[in-house]
Amino acid sequence: MMNKNYDIPEIYNNYTDLQQEKLIxxxxxxxxxxxxxxxxTIQESLKWGQLTFSSKLGTPIxxxxxxxxxIGLFVHCQTTLVEEWRELFGDSLDFSKNRAILLSVNSELPIEELTPCIQMALTYHKSKGTKKLVQR
Structure with missing residues (x-):
């Protein structure tokens, strides 16, 4: 379920059509x-002027x-997500430090790689809690 629905062209009205298309x-x-x-439930909001998607079980995207x-898919820099994604998809995705997956506006979105990354972010706290229980 989605709360709110922001319009990319309104938020990013100074961006090129290609940038807006990829963000959509x-x-x-x-x-x-x-x-x-x-x-x-996914909460859609604006944080730091960026469109943000949050779930109670995850870290904001x-x-x-x-x-x-x-364009970038950004997560909190103190998570281990980018490190984990780099291990999984280092040969096929580009990254910016420990903050983001970088995606070309001139290429198709790599759906096969992005899907598990998004799942991991939306369930980050749930999976970390599970790992903590397993480690005990």
């Missing part, structure tokens, strides 16, 4: 992944332009 595709992918996770030719 990425937003749709995040919503589709969230819907496939079952009974999960933010989407925004990264450069003229790239």
């Amino acid at each position: 595709e990425l937003k749709q992918l995040i919503m589709n992944v969230a819907n496939n996770l079952g009974d999960m 933010r989407i925004d332009r990264f450069s003229d030719s790239q």
Whole structure:
């Protein structure tokens, strides 16, 4: 279930059509992944001027332009997510330090790689809690 629905062209009205198009595709992918996770409420908001998707079980996902030719899927830098994603998809995805997956506005979104990354972010706290229990 989604709360609120922000319009990419309104939020990012100074961005190019191509940047907006990719951000719309990425937003749709995040919503589709969230819907496939079952009974999960996703809060859509603006944080730091970036469109943000949050769930009670996860860490917020933010989407925004990264450069003229790239958009980014950003997560909190103190999570281990980018490190984990780099281990899984280091050969096929580009990253910015411990903050983001970088995506070209000139290429198709790598749905196969992004889907598990989005799932991991939306359930980050749940999975960390499970790992803590397993480690005891």
